[in-house]
Amino acid sequence: xxxxxxxxxxxxxxxxxxxxxxxxxxxxxxxxxxxxxxxxxxxxxxxxxxxxxxxxxxxxxxxxxxxxxxxxxxxxxxxxxxxxxxxxxxxxxxxxxxxxxxxxxxxxxxxxxxxxxxxxxxxxxxxxxxxxxxxxxxxxxxxxxxxxxxxxxxxxxxxxxxxxxxxxxxxxxxxxxxxxxxxxxxxxxxxxxxxxxxxxxxxxxxxxxxxxxxxxxxxxxxxxxxxxxxxxxxxxxxxxxxxxxxxxxxxxxxxxxxxxxxxxxxxxxxxxxxxxxxxxxxxxxxxxxxxxxxxxxxxxxxxxxxxxxxxx
Amino acid sequence: xxxxxxxxxxxxxxxxxxxxxxxxxxxxxxxxxxxxxxxxxxxxxxxxxxxxxxx
Numbered sequence: 001x002x003x004x005x006x007x008x009x010x011x012x013x014x015x016x017x018x019x020x021x022x023x024x025x026x027x028x029x030x031x032x033x034x035x036x037x038x039x040x041x042x043x044x045x046x047x048x049x050x051x052x053x054x055x056x057x058x059x060x061x062x063x064x065x066x067x068x069x070x071x072x073x074x075x076x077x078x079x080x081x082x083x084x085x086x087x088x089x090x091x092x093x094x095x096x097x098x099x100x101x102x103x104x105x106x107x108x109x110x111x112x113x114x115x116x117x118x119x120x121x122x123x124x125x126x127x128x129x130x131x132x133x134x135x136x137x138x139x140x141x142x143x144x145x146x147x148x149x150x151x152x153x154x155x156x157x158x159x160x161x162x163x164x165x166x167x168x169x170x171x172x173x174x175x176x177x178x179x180x181x182x183x184x185x186x187x188x189x190x191x192x193x194x195x196x197x198x199x200x201x202x203x204x205x206x207x208x209x210x211x212x213x214x215x216x217x218x219x220x221x222x223x224x225x226x227x228x229x230x231x232x233x234x235x236x237x238x239x240x241x242x243x244x245x246x247x248x249x250x251x252x253x254x255x256x257x258x259x260x261x262x263x264x265x266x267x268x269x270x271x272x273x274x275x276x277x278x279x280x281x282x283x284x285x286x287x288x289x290x291x292x293x294x295x296x297x298x299x300x301x302x303x304x305x306x307x308x309x310x311x312x
Numbered sequence: 313x314x315x316x317x318x319x320x321x322x323x324x325x326x327x328x329x330x331x332x333x334x335x336x337x338x339x340x341x342x343x344x345x346x347x348x349x350x351x352x353x354x355x356x357x358x359x360x361x362x363x364x365x366x367x
Contacts, residue, residue, distance in 0.1 A: 013323065015323065015325060015326075015329050016329070016332065016333075016336075017328055017329055017332045018332060018336070019332050019335060019336075020335050020336060020339045023336070023339070051357050053353045053354055053356075053357045054354065054357065054358075057350055057353075057354055060346075060350070112347070116347070116350065116351075120350065120351065120354040120358075
């Protein structure tokens with residue numbers, strides 16, 4: 001006979017001690033900052049006037065929608081997050097928040113962000129935000145991430161959509177410009193994440209996530225990083241020859257692209273372990289700066305054109 | 313004087329649990345407040361156009 005009453009243990013309710021900071025961590029604030037910034041740039045460069053209240057509403061909804069995606073992603077990946085040093089400190093592996101709590105939090109935020117954007121701004125933007133959350137949670141997290149080395153290539157579409165959502169919020173329609181912004185982030189994602197995966201490949205292998213360095217090896221990953229970076233530089237410069245942006249953006253994109261390419265070549269050439277780690281870390285860090293600077297240049301060119309029409 | 317109050321039934325929260333619950337409740341209240349303000353402001357902008365009326 002057991003002296004422990006297992007029924008009593010199972011029935012004892014778990015009282016949460018999760019703090020607000022734990023819930024904020026579920027929103028992936030650093031990812032959210034990049035999402036908000038790219039969406040802000042799309043709002044700035046979109047044609048026509050957007051009322052500031054509607055612009056703030058759109059950004060808030062996009063930010064909350066991105067946070068909802070992050071929370072749902074963490075809810076579904078608690079098991080593998082616990083196995084990786086980079087993610088072991090997240091609220092679910094630490095036991096601060098349970099999976100059902102994170103799911104409820106993410107679903108609530110997703111529901112209200114889509115509903116608010118749809119009602120207050122327009123339903124094209126609201127539908128696109130819903131699709132973005134669905135793509136990140138269902139297509140990327142639930143379907144692709146644990147099944148294919150192309151997970152972040154296809155899944156990258158989710159991270160590329162926020163400027164498209166913002167453009168739709170500002171104009172009520174879609175056109176070529178937001179598609180170009182989408183393509184820039186889409187082709188930026190593989191070099192960025194594969195650089196991270198190269199110096200965290202032990203983590204991913206332990207968790208059984210088939211990232212490219214784990215499945216195809218570091219050399220194949222280095223080649224893919226280089227190839228995607230070449231395409232990225234071409235795509236990022238495209239708005240200039242296509243006539244959507246002028247020389248300021250074109251030249252800035254080529255200079256930044258040359259930097260990105262130099263770091264990617266460095267990653268391709270340096271194969272020794274210590275050198276390779278340094279090179280991939282540098283590429284990872286520069287790729288974040290690259291995207292911020294590229295999008296900032298887009299916004300600055302439009303602002304400059306608006307305030308100095310006579311000298312432009 | 314003896315405390316004649318009955319022992320509380322059910323679950324008794326610890327101080328840490330009470331504090332974190334209070335902070336979560338305040339955060340939810342603030343979020344709802346922001347939502348109300350947002351709907352109010354956008355109604356003024358898009359609906360009766362109060363903010364855009366000529367002086």
